[in-house]
Amino acid sequence: MKARGLYLHFPFCARKCSYCDFPSYSGKEGFMAPYLEALLKEIGSYRENREKYRISTIFMGGGTPTLFSGDRLAEVLDKCRECFNVDEDAEITIESNPGTVDLEKLLILRKSGFNRLSIGLQAWQDRLLGFLGRIHTARQFEDAVLTAQKAGFDNINADVIFGIPGQSLEDWLETLKRTVALNVTHVSAYSLIIEEGTPLYSLKQKGLLGEVAEEAEREMYHRGAELLEQLGFYRYEISNFARSGFECRHNLNYWRNGEYIGCGSGAHQYLNGVRSSNTPHIEAYIKMINKTGNASVSSEMIDKDQEVFETLMLGFRLTEGINKADFQKRFGFTLSERYSDKLAALRQEGLVFEDDIALRPTPRGFDFQNHIALTFLD
């Protein structure tokens, strides 16, 4: 049976970070209890079809899911097992921020079945953490990692950011070194994007934000990737590095253009060929679920052409690239049959290469992912 991912969204944060444009809110703690009830209800709606949906990864993201108590989170996970056919060896991840997890909570989580913990660090320098609007210090991150390990988490991811105004190359490399030194197994390294509607964006509009030169940003990326490889991590996706065997299976499923179910406000889903999403507003979500059992506000049937494009758009983000046999099996034709000109142009530009197994991005291809994807967009 087809294995799918399951994403659950927790839209609450102690404080909203200055760069964050995700559907997450602070100051709405009053809605936490009714929200969880609604979420459990949405999960519950799958129970009658339990055997239809085999789940191999669960990802509780946010926001900061760990603002909820360990017991309540365990309750949500139990509910998932009750309503979906969850694999024995499923990867079960929860996102957290330093300052929201202690040993007691982590022990509960670990015991209830969570086996992967993702912790937001972003930068090792407290002045940068302040600029980003983070609620914690580097020291608190360190505590969180050590505590998690004590609680039995041996698969830990750290989220880090480069290209922050005021961040030097040294700051960046220090962040990576210190993080890896804590024995994490996975690093997500994102380039800072100033998104519309965020506090950083208004600063930028007012001309108060220092520009990060493209050259400097790329140097951080290249030097960071180099350092991580020296430290035994390999880049399996543009922004994701892992020790072998610790790649995030949940995210890999996105990039391989697999299907997933999403529950909670703002959650996206790709199920039976339809992409849909829930309302990002907490109150609306609670109301809709309680009224109709459904909070979906958009849906789009993905036809074959779109599926092909999405497979390419996502697949070229991965070091493994696009597996030729899998592609042919999925679509009934080979990549080189349909795209020989486009692939030739991309090879010419030094962005992709082909071997017996797959078509893959070159190291330069990682810098020009959009260009590769656009080549296939008509």
Add this chain to the structure above:
Amino acid sequence: MPSPRQQKIRNFCIIAHIDHGKSTLADRLIEFTGSVTEREMEDQILDMMDLERERGITIKATAVRLVYKDDDGEEYIFNLIDTPGHVDFTYEVSRSLAACEGALLVVDASQGIEAQTLANVYLAMDHNLELIPVINKIDLPSAQPDLVKREIEDVIGIDAENAPLVSAKNGIGIESVLKSIVAHIPPPSGDEDAPLKALIFDSLYDNYRGVITYVRIMEGRVKPGDRIRMMATGKEFEVTDVGIFSPALVPTAELCAGDVGYITASIKNVRDTRVGDTITHADRPADKPLPGYKKVNPMVYCGIYPADGARYDDLRDALEKLRLNDASLMFEPETSVALGFGFRCGFLGLLHMDIIQERLEREYDLDLVTTAPSVIYKVVKTNGEVLEITNPTNLPPVTEIASMQEPMVKAQIMSPAEYTGSIMELCQERRGVYKTMEYIEGTRVLLTYELPLNEIIYDFFDALKSRTRGYASFDYELIGYSDSNLVKLDILLNGEIVDALSLIVHKDKAYQRGRMIAEKLKELIPRQMFEIPIQAAIGNKIIARETVKALRKDVLAKCYGGDITRKKKLLEKQKEGKKRMRQIGTVEVPQEAFMAVLKLN
């Protein structure tokens, strides 16, 4: 001698500088005489087109009939003919003036006379129009009506002692204007039984009626069923309808000498009803047409291309439709290596060009790429052949050119005296030749220069405005061609000449302009996967070079938590952006780049 019927008619127009309140005054006159019901009354009723309303200018002349009852209960018919207020449309103005016996000269009480006004005043005087000065905006704190009156007397030489003082905006003094019209503007005359002579002062195309011809009947009479002939084009039609403007078209039994009204005759094309032409009867023609008709010729040309090559036919259809309404718009197909299939279009001036472009984009929903405007150069080849060049690309090789000529204009600039120095400096930079300077009222100057037309079509007016803090006004007329040392300036992207960017410039200006264009293009052309050299060249000689550095990245690193749709949308947006670019060789060039030469400085 005017007939008793004619005694009760007054035909007039309003002359004013832009912003001096012409349209507002017209609105008040209409309102005061109750010619339009409340519901129909919209501000600036004569400025029909959206564009006119937005820009606050009048593009096409329009007319309206007002009925005024004086204190003795006598009814008068006023025909107010609205005239365009821009130098591009001088000829249309002159035809509107020819349809009138008098004109209101509206002058802003705080600004005084402007160059534009003066040009139109002289035109009105040429037509022996009775001028009534009207001092507007007297409610402004900065109003100086007495000074402005003296200025009118000094500069124009007409009595302004009894000029009505009005505020069109606030409805002050409107009745005194109406009384002055009755008292001072002569009624029309003209033999109602003579062979028909009707002056066409405007025409517009209507989907249902065909061309609606705006006329002033100078002699004779016309009614539905008459067979008429256009004296310039010789075309004949049968009149389907005649009537007056209220301002909606209201049919009447006939139009007689002295009347202003419209004629429809199932005419398919405005080119058959040229402004300035005389309409007469086919079976009883006038022996001579009315004086003053001329075919207007474009002064400025540019290439217009559809941004999306597939819409070439739509662009052609749109241009054809616009030409139905605008006899002065010229276009013919051309092709460009860089831009594909499009049209070389001729305009009366830059404003006319702007208006046409905007109407194409707005009314026909077209996305356009336009090239920098060019004037018409004359080239004498070594074999004696004379060419008229409207597209720089068509300039023959240097070895075949014996000499070149460029169009010259006489420009009149009016400004407060303190800016004289800056204006002279500007004219100097633009290769102007100083002619005369006159002081007006001791505080203002009227400067006359001869300037090459190609020096004023880009940004002369903007430069003039900025150097005089907006106080200077400007008017020009074409005075002929003179020999000039001109060269073709080419722009190369990635080593290849982009034909649509070539332009003809004076040799002394070529280096400066080449450098500025290269710099501007560097700003406008986005970084791409490879480095792009931009060069400016005269013949084989490179005179400027800039480089667009290669992109270092084009990647969205973020994983939007399974929100694949968002990622896809961002890519689609990026793709849209690319589609709006022109692919020239391997280089993607944004559409604005082709107008880059216009936006230097």
